[in-house]
Amino acid sequence: MNNSQEQLLSKTDLRAQDISEAEVARRFQWAKRQGRPAWLWPEISVEAWREALQQIARVVPDALSGADDPPRLDGDPTAIGLAGYTSGLGPLLGWWARTGALRPSPTVGPVLDLHLRHNQIRAARLEAAAIALVEQLARRGVPTAVLKGADTARAYFPDPGVRPASDIDLLVRAEHVQTAEAVLRAEGFAEASRGERESSWRRRDVPRAPRSLTLTHGDDPWSIDLHSALDLRVSTGALLARLDLGAPMDSRRRWACNPAAVALDQPLLLFHLAIHAGAGLQNLTLLRLVELHLVIRRDTVEGRLSWEAFLALGQRTGLLGFAYPALRLCEDLIPGTVPEAVLERCAHAAPRGVLRIVRRLTPATAQRIDRTSIAEHFMWSDGWRQRAEQLAADIAPRVGSWRTLWSIYEKRAWRLVRGRVSR
Numbered sequence: 089m090n091n092s093q094e095q096l097l098s099k100t101d102l103r104a105q106d107i108s109e110a111e112v113a114r115r116f117q118w119a120k121r122q123g124r125p126a127w128l129w130p131e132i133s134v135e136a137w138r139e140a141l142q143q144i145a146r147v148v149p150d151a152l153s154g155a156d157d158p159p160r161l162d163g164d165p166t167a168i169g170l171a172g173y174t175s176g177l178g179p180l181l182g183w184w185a186r187t188g189a190l191r192p193s194p195t196v197g198p199v200l201d202l203h204l205r206h207n208q209i210r211a212a213r214l215e216a217a218a219i220a221l222v223e224q225l226a227r228r229g230v231p232t233a234v235l236k237g238a239d240t241a242r243a244y245f246p247d248p249g250v251r252p253a254s255d256i257d258l259l260v261r262a263e264h265v266q267t268a269e270a271v272l273r274a275e276g277f278a279e280a281s282r283g284e285r286e287s288s289w290r291r292r293d294v295p296r297a298p299r300s301l302t303l304t305h306g307d308d309p310w311s312i313d314l315h316s317a318l319d320l321r322v323s324t325g326a327l328l329a330r331l332d333l334g335a336p337m338d339s340r341r342r343w344a345c346n347p348a349a350v351a352l353d354q355p356l357l358l359f360h361l362a363i364h365a366g367a368g369l370q371n372l373t374l375l376r377l378v379e380l381h382l383v384i385r386r387d388t389v390e391g392r393l394s395w396e397a398f399l400a401l402g403q404r405t406g407l408l409g410f411a412y413p414a415l416r417l418c419e420d421l422i423p424g425t426v427p428e429a430v431l432e433r434c435a436h437a438a439p440r441g442v443l444r445i446v447r448r449l450t451p452a453t454a455q456r457i458d459r460t461s462i463a464e465h466f467m468w469s470d471g472w473r474q475r476a477e478q479l480a481a482d483i484a485p486r487v488g489s490w491r492t493l494w495s496i497y498e499k500r501a502w503r504l505v506r507g508r509v510s511r
Contacts, residue, residue: 125499
């Protein structure tokens with residue numbers, strides 16, 4: 089990057105993509121009435137966004153490998169910026185551009201740099217909050233495991249500011265949940281929601297509405313997700329992914345930011361990341377696929393990840409099939425990451441509906457925010473009993489209030505009216 093480019097980037101106003109709370113509300117209302125409640129960008133076509141995702145996916149392998157001839161990224165800067173936001177790769181693309189691993193066009197470069205600058209601010213803020221909270225939990229005798237991005241951002245990415253996260257995920261033993269919640273309240277957090285195995289907490293002084301809808305803003309809302317178990321049900325009609333059988337709290341790997349907490353060790357770490365990425369196609373972002381690659385690459389080289397141990401744990405716990413979608417698409421994005429024999433074992437354990445769906449996906453098209461598919465919705469429901477369970481949950485969702493229930497039915501009605509549901 090030359091001096092003139094650096095000066096241009098440094099002059100880009102951090103507020104360039106800020107929007108008002110009223111505009112955020114207007115866009116959500118507009119999106120709902122279009123039958124696409126997650127598509128919030130009337131100024132950008134879905135086709136332009138998809139093409140931008142394809143462009144980003146094409147540069148990822150060479151940028152990761154440090155190719156002698158860095159890949160170019162050109163095109164509509166607005167569409168590429170949005171694709172960087174929805175895919176989660178915007179800050180990493182900005183880092184690659186800054187370090188010379190990627191050559192963006194003069195119009196795309198400032199957009200990517202803005203993604204990076206904002207997320208570096210946000211990541212530093214979240215990391216400081218996580219460190220302080222882990223310290224307080226340790227003082228109260230609560231062992232803690234730090235999960236997902238709060239762990240991988242510093243342990244596996246080239247800079248912690250390139251891995252966006254919406255929350256800080258912490259795991260404690262079930263018998264320590266009450267104490268952990270008391271610590272959260274003492275630190276100024278209030279409960280926002282509660283599920284069977286986790287609760288979400290927000291600081292009272294953190295805003296509720298996003299500051300931007302085109303990048304992860306430094307001042308965007310964030311929360312603490314307090315988990316009492318690692319087990320995950322990827323959908324109502326699916327079997328339970330028994331991640332707790334991997335004994336997460338017995339991990340010997342210390343969290344890089346504060347050794348008072350642990351982080352998941354291999355091979356449980358890979359299962360946890362892959363299963364969360366593939367649990368719903370809205371989660372199957374390019375960022376999560378790149379994250380899997382970075383974790384696999386480093387831990388196989390350093391001897392922490394053995395594919396034999398991965399298969400053994402997966403066979404013992406029944407986790408192999410749950411990991412298949414994310415591992416398959418990670419290999420498709422960056423060939424040579426996952427051995428074919430491992431993919432075959434995972435595919436053999438996956439439901440038939442999952443195999444059918446994954447066969448027609450690519451890394452750039454896997455993420456679903458623009459449409460709803462019945463087949464994809466039921467892909468984890470293997471058999472009539474599980475499909476019936478899923479259907480029953482769809483008809484009568486278990487939600488906390490009539491207002492929330494009405495919102496669910498209203499969104500479904502608009503999808504049907506607009507013809508946004510496919511088989």
